[in-house]
Amino acid sequence: MASPALAPDRILEVFRALQANRATVKRTSASQRIAKLEKLREAIQAHEPKIREALAKDFRKAATEVDLTEVFPVLVEIKDAIKHLHRWMRPQRVDTPMSMLGTSSEIVYEPKGCVLIIAPWNYPFQLAIAPVIAAVAAGNTMVLKPSELTPATAALLHDLIGEVFAENEVAVVQGDAVETQKLLALPFEHFFFTGSTKVGRIVAEAAAKHLASTTLELGGKSPAIVDDSADLKSTARRLVWGKFVNGGQTCIAPDYIMVSEAKQAALVDALRVAITDMYGADVKQSADFCRIINSRNYDRLTGMLDATVKDGGKVEIGGERDAGERYIAPTVVTNVKPESALMAEEIFGPILPILTFKNLDEVAPFITARDKPLALYMFGNDERRIDDMIANTTAGGTSINNTVIHFANQNLPFGGVGPSGLGSYHGYYGFKTFSHERAVLRQGRIDAFKSVYPPYTEKVQKMFKWMKRIFT
Numbered sequence: 001m002a003s004p005a006l007a008p009d010r011i012l013e014v015f016r017a018l019q020a021n022r023a024t025v026k027r028t029s030a031s032q033r034i035a036k037l038e039k040l041r042e043a044i045q046a047h048e049p050k051i052r053e054a055l056a057k058d059f060r061k062a063a064t065e066v067d068l069t070e071v072f073p074v075l076v077e078i079k080d081a082i083k084h085l086h087r088w089m090r091p092q093r094v095d096t097p098m099s100m101l102g103t104s105s106e107i108v109y110e111p112k113g114c115v116l117i118i119a120p121w122n123y124p125f126q127l128a129i130a131p132v133i134a135a136v137a138a139g140n141t142m143v144l145k146p147s148e149l150t151p152a153t154a155a156l157l158h159d160l161i162g163e164v165f166a167e168n169e170v171a172v173v174q175g176d177a178v179e180t181q182k183l184l185a186l187p188f189e190h191f192f193f194t195g196s197t198k199v200g201r202i203v204a205e206a207a208a209k210h211l212a213s214t215t216l217e218l219g220g221k222s223p224a225i226v227d228d229s230a231d232l233k234s235t236a237r238r239l240v241w242g243k244f245v246n247g248g249q250t251c252i253a254p255d256y257i258m259v260s261e262a263k264q265a266a267l268v269d270a271l272r273v274a275i276t277d278m279y280g281a282d283v284k285q286s287a288d289f290c291r292i293i294n295s296r297n298y299d300r301l302t303g304m305l306d307a308t309v310k311d312g313g314k315v316e317i318g319g320e321r322d323a324g325e326r327y328i329a330p331t332v333v334t335n336v337k338p339e340s341a342l343m344a345e346e347i348f349g350p351i352l353p354i355l356t357f358k359n360l361d362e363v364a365p366f367i368t369a370r371d372k373p374l375a376l377y378m379f380g381n382d383e384r385r386i387d388d389m390i391a392n393t394t395a396g397g398t399s400i401n402n403t404v405i406h407f408a409n410q411n412l413p414f415g416g417v418g419p420s421g422l423g424s425y426h427g428y429y430g431f432k433t434f435s436h437e438r439a440v441l442r443q444g445r446i447d448a449f450k451s452v453y454p455p456y457t458e459k460v461q462k463m464f465k466w467m468k469r470i471f472t
């Protein structure tokens with residue numbers, strides 16, 4: 001089933017075919033693109049058992065979690081694009097200023113052309129297909145490069161896309177960083193990358209060489225602030241769900257908690273109850289809790305945990321591990337210092353450090369002194385304090401009194417800010433990301449500008465002075 005990585009000359013051949021076909025795909029109508037999206041939807045639905053199988057093979061992801069976090073979001077995206085594509089593609093009339101009497105103007109949405117989509121391993125199906133949906137809706141040809149760390153899903157994507165699209169419209173190129181580097185050397189017209197900030201910089205550099213636009217969906221440390229006014233039971237359940245879904249390997253998972261010293265013990269108790277409620281007393285036996293993607297990440301995570309414990313961190317919940325299975329229990333650590341290993345980089349695993357504050361006013365300066373996060377969460381019932389936190393910080397996105405779910409509303413742009421990303425997608429924002437907004441002005445019979453053409457006689461100068469007075 002798996003196709004081998006393409007030989008370098010085949011990569012170039014595929015790219016040239018996609019480039020040659022982009023003008024034809026550009027001219028496709030909304031109905032034609034909708035037909036393609038319908039075909040893609042049918043193929044996804046037909047492959048659902050195989051998608052579950054692939055994800056179980058790659059990192060023992062539970063079938064229900066695959067349905068909820070891999071298949072459902074892409075079906076929502078397809079439905080939304082199908083419903084709105086006629087409207088999205090319609091040229092958008094804009095106002096004409098008085099000084100430009102006699103003209104009319106509109107924005108015409110045209111595809112970027114031939115684009116590259118690079119996907120990560122953590123939601124290997126959803127984060128590959130969702131940008132493909134947006135790029136197809138916008139009328140592009142493309143290469144999709146799935147992650148090499150989830151080979152079963154990469155092979156499935158190759159077969160599924162191959163059933164729906166000709167290779168000169170959507171091509172799947174498998175392989176590792178070597179293939180990605182080869183792709184990055186080609187003059188794609190947009191680079192859409194989901195992955196780490198480190199590789200994001202490599203992609204940005206490559207795109208700059210081609211003067212191509214980029215969307216960088218990156219990561220970072222997303223804080224969750226628990227105000228004293230929060231209801232701790234529901235807060236804990238929502239934190240546990242958002243943190244431990246996908247084994248904590250979620251770009252917008254709450255990375256660390258900030259809570260007042262006074263409420264910390266009660267929050268830890270509520271987190272313990274929530275973990276047991278969701279995964280049982282022995283989480284290792286739960287079919288609903290997935291494993292760490294590979295040994296490198298397992299070693300990285302256990303290393304961070306051990307270093308933090310050495311540094312005074314206290315494991316309040318979990319801490320159990322099994323290298324053979326790449327299992328790390330849902331783990332909550334208190335007494336974590338800002339300079340502890342768990343605070344040095346994005347955790348991206350099932351370990352949740354808790355930091356405390358004396359006064360809520362300390363929190364925003366702590367967050368803004370660090371890289372701008374992909375997500376920020378706040379729990380509480382005091383609207384003023386919540387509004388202040390939003391006003392005094394920045395983040396790619398925010399859920400209030402929940403975690404993660406701002407991702408699920410396709411009417412919100414999804415993306416980071418600064419080191420957590422550049423640009424956004426989902427719904428209309430995805431269509432816009434893969435489109436060029438072309439400014440088109442049409443000159444009518446009345447031509448207001450002809451009165452200021454050279455030679456710049458006194459009459460012209462007077463006319464211009466008058467225009468300046470009236471229109472500025």
Ligand code: NAD
Binds near residue numbers: 123177217415
């Ligand atoms: P990664 O950056 O290691 O890999 C992503 C892709 O880049 C893969 O396809 C890989 O083949 C390619 N790649 C790796 N090294 C490369 C190199 N040297 N040159 C060129 N290409 C290279 O990321 P990952 O480990 O797959 O994913 C984890 C990261 O992604 C986390 O930081 C997470 O927060 C982030 N992420 C962000 C989002 C988002 O939507 N913002 C979603 C998921 C994951």
